[in-house]
Structure formats: C-alpha cells, structure tokens
Amino acid sequence: MLRFTTTKAFSAARAVTKPGMIRCYSQYPLSKTITLPTGESYEQPTGLFINNQFVPGKQHKTFEVLNPSTEEVICQVHEARAEDVDLAVDAAEKAFEGDWSLGDPAVRGRALTNLADLMEAHKDTLIAIESLDNGKTLANATGDVALVVNYLRYCGGYADKLDGKVVNTGSDYLNIVKREPLGVCGQIIPWNFPLLMWSWKVGPALASGNTVVLKTAESTPLSALYAANLAKEAGIPAGVLNIVSGFGKITGEAISTHPRIRKVAFTGSTRTGKHIMAAAAQSNVKKVTLELGGKSANIVFNDCDVKKTVENLVTGIFYNSGEVCCAGSRIFIQDGVYNEVLAEFKAAAEAVKVGNPFDPSNYQGAQTSQQQVDKILGFVDIGKKEGATLITGGERSGDKGYFIKPTLFADVTPKMKIWTDEIFGPFGVIAKFKTVDEAIALANDSEYGLAAGIHTLNLNTAKYVADRIKAGTVWINTYNDFHNAVPFGGYKQSGIGREMGESAFDNYTQVKAIRIKIDESGNN
C-alpha cells in the first residue's frame, strides 16, 4: 500500500524564517495605496473585515505580503488571532439570527448578483491584485475573475430555488422535508486561486443563508479584502461575510476548533485537511468538507489526436505554474505513440514562456513563494537520485523572482516519490503503458483521486476507462476545463464533498423533516 506524506526532508526548510513571513506589532494603517506594475494605483484594505468594517487585530499584529515575481514586499496586513476569530463568530452568529437567513431568499440572490456586477465593474483592479499577490499571469487572473463573476451569478440565481420536498406516506400525515442553512461557517482557502477559491466558498454558503468567517492564505490575502468592500456595497448585511487574514496554526486552528462554528470548509493540502477534520470532530462535530491534494493521471491512448493532446498535456501540468490541485501531473502514454508524444511534449514544454506575469507574452508566471520553489527543486534532486530520466527543465528560470522552468521526468515508476507525492509545481512525471487495463491500474495507483484525463477518439475506450478511474472529475479530450454547473471534488484522500453545481448547496444546508399528524376523526 502506498503511503503518502509531505516530504519530511523539507520540514527543516519551514523552520527557517522566510522573508515575507515577518510578523510585526504595529499601528499599521487600515488602508494602503498600492501602485501596480501597470502604473495605476488603488486603495488596498489591510484590516480584518468584521461586521462590514475594517478593524485592526486586537493584538495589533501584522504580517508582510510579498510579490513573488520580484520577491519584494507589497504591504502588510493585519493578522487575526483567536480572539479576533471570536469577534468574527459573534458577528456572524448575530447576523444568522436575522433576516438574512430567515427572510426571503430572493434578497440573498439579489445581493449576490449585485456583487457579481460590482466585481465585473472592478475586474481590472481585481485581476491586477491577483497577479501581483499570487504571481500568476494576467491572462490566468483574467480567466479567474471571469469565472468568479459567473459563479456568483450562478449561486445568486439558485438562492430562491432550494426547494424541499413533501413525502407522501398517506393522508394521515403531512411530511415536509425542508432544507435549512447550517449557521456560522468557517472557510479556509488556499493561495493558488485566491479569488476563485473565495467564490467557490462564499457563493453557495451565502446563497443558502449561512454566515461566514473566511480565512485567506497568508501568502495571498489581498483580493479578498478588496472584494469585502464590494460585498458591503452589494448589500450584504453586516456580519454575514467576515474576512480574517492569518496563518493556519493560529487563525485556521481557531476556526476549526471553534465551538460555535457549525461547519468548516477547507481547500489545501491533504495533511492539513486531516488535521482540520480531526480538530472539527474533537471540538464540536462541525460538518466538514475538504478539497485536498491530487496527483492526477493524464492518459494518452494510441488513437488520440496528438497535436490537441499535447496542448492538453501542457495545460494539465503547466497551467497556473502547476499550482493546481487537479494538475495532470502523472502522464501515461501508450507505447504506440510514446516516442512521438514524448518528443512533442518536450518541445512544447520548452516553448512555454516563463516570466513577469504582467507581460502578456508569458504563459507561466511565478511560483507563489520561496518555500514552494525549494520544495519543487528538492523533488528534482529526488527524481534524479531515484533514477528517473530528466527530459527538460529542472531548474530556476532567471535569478530574481520565484520562476521555475517547465520540468518533465520520464521512466518514472510507482515506488518513486516523484510519483507518489504531490509536488505542486510545473513538474510532470511520465510513464509508458501497453494495455487499457494497465493504464487504469497505473492511474489508480495513488492515494489521491481528484481528477484524470483521457485522450482518445474511441468513445468505448473513454467510457470504459472513465467508469473505472477512481477520481471525482474525468476529462475526456480536454483538461483543467471547469464549468460552474459541474460538480468538482475528490475520491479517496483528495477530499470529501463536491463543490460547484447543485452539489455545492448540499454542503451548506441540512435537512429538517417535519412530520405532522393529521387527525381526521374530529371533523363533521
């Protein structure tokens, strides 16, 4: 049985004080003027957003936010500690007892569609903040923000359509099965798609009448704070949406153990997900949904369209600098096309332009932090030591900024760490296979089960393989191809629950059965 763990070798790196994680005590202003690489300036809120107001943390602690393309400080933001999370929960609880949750759901729907309109109006600023803070290219950030706007509209349109049922058990009972919100929901989001992950959490939670305390990733807190002002403008009442910037060990921990938070939703690593699930159970059995890591298989059959397939392989592992939970990071190529596809894939990887995310000619921006860069380069060393063949890349690109060259290893086998472990970078591992059943076995040889890709022109093969792959999303002749109406989530250790689509609303509602006895005897 395969075990997976994050690489113990790199826990040492985490103990070192990293630039950008410096925390201070300060009277830091609640807003900072930031000049973007485009030359424009905007006002970036830096406080904690509680009860529709920006406030400093009670302990006045702040931390630095870095630009991964330049390794320079953008600004600082206020840090939420446990007592700040308490205040946020107080606000969220109060708001939950009010009209937001008990009143006409169409009001919530309108607030969300208003928010979508405002985010669309502010999209240029949001896109720039995202690229600045995360390091992704403007093109990627543009795609992200468009998806955010669409998803908020989708959720807004759903708010007044979460009907219950009436179950017929005979005329002497009326059984009403209704759906109710959960209460105060804690949400912990990652740094790879800051605003998009924010929308996947906030959209369905608010549409179904919950109130939220949301912690951003400590490396990418900026876009959520900017969006908080828009949420207020959109008419979302005080206390419904609260944003607390901070670190996992303090802020995140306060959320997952909180006795008055009724649900925690987390996107991030499997290791942290397990910890959160344990904390949730131990504290108050709060409901848990998790969207965790992956090592998704991208399978190429002999009868694929080679040119289109190679494009999908590139999207699969180099899109968003490989910092995608469902990245197609294990690539399996059938022997009949192995040499041809490998050669094309290598050429395509080497043609990927890496550099400044504000330069529109670049496909791949920066990795998000020094920590990530160290981890990825560490895996390059491991891959070489384990005997895999380095096909291309395997080193930094340029000498400033967290840029890494698109990297591919071939002749990788299931026992290697570069096969079992999630690397979370532009780093793909390749193996050859003969038969369909062998491909399925290789793909399923993982404790992860987030996604898979199948490239073939034969529908029978596609369906056969899709039915047998243990993954929550199977892409056929495409990859990393999302739509907000289609549910997304993991099998096995890749997660619990599904986001997007109708399924998302199951995460944020609970069922109440009301069984009424009808006594027919007393009537004349």
Next chain:
Amino acid sequence: MSLYKDLTLPNGVRYSQPIGLFIDNQWVASSSGKTFETVNPSTEEPIVSVYEADEHDVDKAVSAAKEAMKTWRDVPGEEKAQKMIKLSFLVRENLKLLASVEAADSGKPYETNSKGDIESVANYLVYCAGFADKLHGKMIPIAKDRYAITKRYPLVVGQIIPWNYPLSMASWKFCPALACGCTIVIKSSELTPLSLLVFADLVKKAGFPSGVFNVVSGFGASAGNRIAEHPDLDKVAFTGSTATGQKVMKSATSNLKHVSLECGGKSPLLVFDDADLEQAAKWASFGMMYNSGQNCTANSRILVQDTVYDKFIDLFKVEITKSWIVGNVFDEKATLGPVISKGQYDKIKRYITKGKEEGAKMILGEEREQLNSLPDKGYFIPPTVFIDCKQDMTIVQEEIFGPVVAISKFSTDHEAVEKANDSIYGLAAMVFSQNFQRVQTIADQLEAGSIYLNSSNDEDIRVPFGGFKMSGIGKELGEDAIDLYTETKSFYMNVGHRI
C-alpha cells in the same frame, strides 16, 4: 405611415407608442395595412390605432422565430440569463411609463395595481434568469456496457395572452420561455395591445437577437387561431376563457403541438365556524374585488358555515364598502377601476340581472349607481354582493369575470367540500379555519390546483400554478414551468453491448 405615435396619457406622461408588429427586431406594418383601435375603458375614448396581424403576419413571425432558433439554441444559458437580467433593469427604469400605459389601456388603477404588475414582471425576469444555466438532464445507468443520458431542448413557441394583466400575464409566458432558450411569437389581447409593444423595444435594447421575440397584435379568430394551428410552432400556450382554450386545443391538433392552457375559474372560498372571521372577510374582499374581479383565481363563490353566516356577511360588507373606491385609475385613492370593455360591461350586467331573477338577494351593488357616485363615463361597475345563493343558480355556476360575488351557506364540512367541488372549474380554492388538522383534510379533498389556507390570491412566482378540471392544462411558475418550455431527448449509449 410612421410606426410610432406620440401620445400623452391622462397623467401627463408623454411618449412614443409603437404601433406596428415587432418581427425580427423590426417594426413593420401589417401586410394587409389593417389597423384596429384600442379604447381607454375609464373614458370610453379610443387611445390609438395599432396594426392588426393576420395569418400572413403570423406566418412571417413564426418564420423569424424558427430561423432565430438555429443560432439561439447554441448560446450558453448564462448569456441568456444576463440578457434577461438587463431586461429586468430596463423594465424597472421604465416602470412609470409601462405602468401608465397599462393603466390607461386596461383600466387598472395606477398606484394600487398597475405599478405592482410591472414590478412583478421585473422580478419574474430575474427569477427565471436563474434557471437559464440550470437546464439539466439526467444520466441513467442501465448495464455495464450501456447507459442513457437525457438532455432538454428548447421549443419554438406561440403564446396567446389575455387582457386582465396584459404585461404581467405576458411575463408568465415569455420569462420561462426565454430562460429555456425558446424563440417566441406572442399575441396580446385585442383589447390591450399597448404595453407589450412598448416592452418589445426594451427586449431589443437588452440585446436579444432578431427573431427571438416577436409581437403580433390582433384578434383571436384570425391571428390567435393561426398561432394555435401553425405547423411550424412546437407549442402553444394560452391564457383566457375556457371556451377559447378549447378552440386553441382543437386547432393545435394540426401538428400535435404541445398545449398548455390557463383558463377560467369559479373559485370557492370556504369560511368555517372556527375561522378568524375578520381576516376571512378581509382576504375574501381582496380576493374577489381586486382588478375589478377580472381575475381567473377570484374567489367568486363564498361558502360560509351556517353558524357564522350572518356575522361573516356583516364583516364582509364593511370590508367591501371600505376598501373598494371606484374612481379614475390615475387617482391615487382609487382602488377599483372600470371593467375592460363595453362587451364585458354588458355581459356582467346581464349576470347581475340574472342573479336577481333567480332569487339571489343583492346586499351591495346598484345603490352606488343610484347615488350617482360612479364617474359619468367609463365601464365602471360597483362591487356587487349576492347572498343566500343556491347551488344551481347561474351566478354560482358560471364565471362572470367582474366585481360580482355569490355567497351561499353550508352546514357540514362534507357539504362544504361537495358544494366547492360542484363546478366544471378547478383553478383555486381558499379555506379559512384556525384548526390546522381540519384545514389539511379539507384541502386534500378540494379539486383545485392552488389551495390558499387562510389567505386568498397571494401567489408567489416560485410556486407552481395551474388548474384542475376545465381550468387548464399544465403548471406555470416555479420550477414546473421548465417542463412547459423544453422537451426531453433520450440518448442510448451503447459502449460495448454486441449482439
């Protein structure tokens, strides 16, 4: 001749009224050149003449809708939703204009009736827009090597709407149709063509492509019938009288097109001995006289339990007298407008005479005319209340569609249900009692599509609506409307079953 006419409405609103037919996003004259007049029922004066569509014009409109479907069907649901949202903004921006046109053309009081209608159009556009990107099919497992999927497809539809809530009734039709991706040919009533024409310009402004939404003003026998029988329409949806609904359904057999009908009613409101009588009287008054009783779900029969009969009638009489102020529709205080036309006026008057002839006792009605408290001109009929009615009276059995209510008595619950169900209609029913058990049991037995427990006529767009028996076919509003405007295709996927 220009296709717009500059008009000034009685409340001073000045605007350009479109008078043509709206086909392929363009205003055109009728092919015959014929026009017809629309009359202001508050003044009996003509407002303006608009072009009249005949069979040829309907053919052109259907052609445009059919052509538009070829590209419109591939536009993603979220884009359609956005256009509907934009349209809802445009309706709100033009609320005063649309409500004024509606009040002038249909006799609905501006402040207490017409404005609410236009707001509901904007709201329903938003609700239905939320469905446009959620028209899902199913996946059905069959065997290891076989499965099936279903998908929903839009229709090219004809919609025929009535005069009692012109734009609002039109919205019950076009909102779900647009959300489902249909292309539309819609005919207003010949009595109230104006608001839908003003609205058509907003549809174009909202960015709907040519041919998706086409408006033909005209008459039932010609344009309406051509829509019902048209070989290129996949569906006809109709709201109006049961008699006309039957004609539409017969014409639809030409190509077996889908049919949905929302027809007449004679909805009974039941007052039980443990009812909150004051509330029952208030709701009954609202449910009967709103819109001058020109309402398919009006509670035009009231059945009161004998032990509370007299008390209820006293309370009801007070409510009616207090709430229904007949007057000029642009007068803020007016809550009761005229009935729509001379034809309806005469018909309702005949029913009132019949009621008296058959022995029902009139306790409210003509005394207002006698007191000269009605306006000189306009088809105003005062609220009219008959009591001590018997089941076989004409005014109890037939739909009057005016401000005339027939009140009868009952003794037992069983008798109440029997009398309530003694009707060819089954659109709605109202039950007033404080005993939840009793109310549920009774409601289960009532043959009606919408049962209101301790209220009347307070529909919500999220709740399915449609009649039993001869009150109609199919359910509008709520999620159910999607079934009216899509058809399902099943795909059998054989992935290895060899024979």
